[in-house]
Amino acid sequence: MTVPTTCARAAVRMLHSSGSAPARIYLGQSKVGQWTAHENNSMASGARAVIDGFDWYIKHDAADGRQMKALDAKAVVSLQGDSVSARLDVVLDDGAALAGRVVLWDGPDFKPAIAPVMACAFAHALQILYPSGVFTTVGIWQARRQRLVEVPHAAALAQTAVASAIFAAM
Structure with missing residues (x-):
């Protein structure tokens, strides 16, 4: 599936151009955010991994500072x-x-x-x-x-x- 990757890449672009708050909102409202409550456990856990990975990315990008x-x-x-x-x-x-x-x-x-x-x-x-x-x-x-x-x-x-x-x- 390309949806999680596409949404996550868009969130990274938004983070770097508009900040973490709009990027988190975007990802949470995207298909990835919607799929965190999916009835299929695999879909839900995969979506949560992307959300968690984005939070990790924000933290490490801020620590990087460049x-x-x-x-x-x-x-x-x-x-x-x-x-x-x-x-x-x-x-x-x-x-x-x-x-x-x-x-x-x-x-x-x-x-x-x-x-x-x-x-x-x-x-x-x-x-x-x-x-x-x-x-x-x-x-x-x-x-x-x-x-x-x-x-x-x-x-x-x-x-x-x-x-x-x-x-x-x-």
Whole structure:
């Protein structure tokens, strides 16, 4: 289902552009909010996980403190001949540099050790979107599972061969 992810991404955009109160209201009134009382336990628990994940995201974004520069920044990245569309949910000002953040709402939890491979395409996307930029990190934030890893930009780029092999095998 795409509804929970679509609504959660819209809430993240609203949080960064309008604040936490309107974003919480939006998510609570969306299908996700309605589904928290669904008669199907799986639907209800999945919706509650998204709501809880959004509350977690708000808390950790506030603690992070970096300001949003752009939302939904997209680039097509070529990894050794394979093209992949990479969307950074949030690009952040990080002092004199930039950082990227990818917010995941579905799928299984991930092990922090694989975060640099996950961040690779997004690190390349930052370079495409801001060719003269300096970059610090790419954050992989799995909001539904309430886990985040900030990957140094150079560490993500160092995984290009591994990420390329994964995409080639798909």
